[in-house]
Amino acid sequence: MRGGRLASPRGACLELPKMDGYEVARRLRLEPAMRDMKLVAMTGYGQEEDRQRAFEAGFNAHLVKPADPAALQALLGHTGFLGGA
Numbered sequence: 206m207r208g209g210r211l212a213s214p215r216g217a218c219l220e221l222p223k224m225d226g227y228e229v230a231r232r233l234r235l236e237p238a239m240r241d242m243k244l245v246a247m248t249g250y251g252q253e254e255d256r257q258r259a260f261e262a263g264f265n266a267h268l269v270k271p272a273d274p275a276a277l278q279a280l281l282g283h284t285g286f287l288g289g290a
Contacts, residue, residue: 227262234263245280247272 233239246259251269
């Protein structure tokens with residue numbers, strides 16, 4: 206955060222003891238500077254309802270732990286996903 210506002214990171218991995226990732230995604234989407242941020246949920250929950258819940262919260266992608274390194278690299282390397290060329 207800078208001056209009470211969120212900065213724009215290129216990437217972050219969060220472990221959240223008091224707020225779940227769904228709530229973080231919902232709050233980030235309320236911030237004008239964060240509305241276009243690409244969000245990836247990486248979770249131990251992989252049922253269809255879990256995926257749907259992630260997308261409804263504002264995530265762009267959903268991966269189940271342990272995530273396949275090649276799938277993660279492909280996702281993050283996807284043109285424009287993290288602001289790359």
